[in-house]
Amino acid sequence: MYGWRPTPNYLPPCMKLPSRASLACLTLLAFSLPLSFARADAMFRGNARRTGVYATTRPANLQVKWQFKTAEAILSSPAVTDGTVYFGSADNGVYAVDAATGALRWRFDAHGNVHSSPAIANGTVFVVSGDGQLHALDAATGAQKWSFATGGERRFTKPGVDYLNPATELMPDPWDFFLSSPVVADGTVFFGSGDHHVYAVDATTGKLKWKYLTGDVVHASPAVANGMVYVGSFDAFFYALDAATGSPVWKFQTGRDDDRFLLTGIPGSAAVDDGLVFFGSRDAKFYALDARTGELRWKHSLGNSWVVASPAVTDGNVCFTTSDTHEFVVLNAKTGVPVFALPHFVYSFSSPAVAESYAYFGTFDGRLHAVDLARHAYAEVFATAGYREHGAAYLDAKGELNSAAIWIGDTLDDAIVGIRTKLFSLGSILASPAIQDGVLYIGSADGTLYALGVDQARKAEN
Secondary structure, three states, X not given: OOOOOOXXXXXXXXXXOOOOOOOOOEEEOOOOOOOOXXXXXXXXXXXXXXXXXXXXXXXXXXXXXXXEEOOOOOOOOOEEEOOEEEEEXXXXXXXXXXXXOOOEEEEEEOOOOOOOOOEEEOOEEEEEOOOOEEEEEEOOOOOEEEEEEOOOOOOOEEEOHHHOEOOOOEEEOOOOOOOOOOEEEOOEEEEEOOOOEEEEEEOOOOOEEEEEEOOOOOOOOOEEEOOXXXXXXXXXXXXXXXXXXXXEEEEEEOOOOXXXXXXXXXXXXXXXXXXXXXXXXXXXXXXXXXXXXXXXXXXXXXXXXXXOOOOEEEOXXXXXXXOOOOEEEEEEOOOOOEEEEEEOOOOOOOOOEEEOOEEEEEOOOXXXXXXXXXXXXXXXXXXXXXXXXXXXXXXXXXXXXXXXXXXXXXXXXXXXXXXXXXXXXXXXXXXXXXXXXXXXXXXXXXXXXXXXXOOHHHHHHO
């Protein structure tokens, strides 16, 4: 890798290494009726600690129950509560659809792509959009309650990022897809921003409580536990902040790669469990830190692979997906000792969701994988329409990406074309699943939200 330079066929970050690299327009259906909400909370990774575990029955199968189409890619992970699925789309919409039928309840125009996952608390939907706003919406109607403006969104940038040409041009990273997903705890909404800050905003009024400046873009989603906010930044530091004041308690530095601009930064969210904080980094390491002190407990090396996905912690183990080494990895949470790993052949930025000892995650080829954690084996796979329609053009016989067909040059424009028009045509699943009542909900880059699994209520009636 260290001697690598651009070739006529641009290789993405995952493959440049030896083995890889605002009230606004609101649309309601005429037949929509007022709904009674139980005000149950829901958010990215299932809870404020971001552990990725859902206390519900797992889907009996990955067959399509219904699907809902938006106009652009869905990179936002859904949040499900009170019979409604909330999610965002690159078409600037925040959507609420009926969890049982997929019928639209409302759509809010966020005036910017919605690549964060909504958080729902006390009847309010909180979501960050590409217009640099945190929007608070009525969960039943989609009407805006308030909005909070940050200093503006932006992607991680470097000159000649990812070895693209011209090498001296300041470029946005074409692989920095996500926005920070808000977390709600004790009446406060916490989230990160491309303006380099971590924010704490009053959930009722939208007034700023505090903000903390890091050294770069913050697109990771904060985790909250025991009065602390845990979040990583593209400055390569992981921060623990006092949830009440925003004062730094400790910070931990991960590896940097300032010469090559590849192996630097923490884009994924952390999970907090049993006194430990778990997270992966672009420095090809996965870390476990003491949640109170920030002391390194253990780290696991992943060769030359990014870890963009957030981990799930379950049954004494921590599991996550990798980008460049194309693996689903399970480690002992206390020691970091490997338990098992399974190959998935293409990049994965999707974070595993766990229900009943099964883990579910997506990959860039447009497939959703189910892993039986007890058996250490794949149990089932679901393929999007894009995978079925375009797999032959962009995947080889082994199921790996056909790089020559996707990457046609070495400029930023070439990379964006390769990602958005070719790679995403596979129906890439970058979002993370949400699971409730035996149904799994997942969005894909083909603009479709899928509901997968058996309708448990109808099954019982029969």
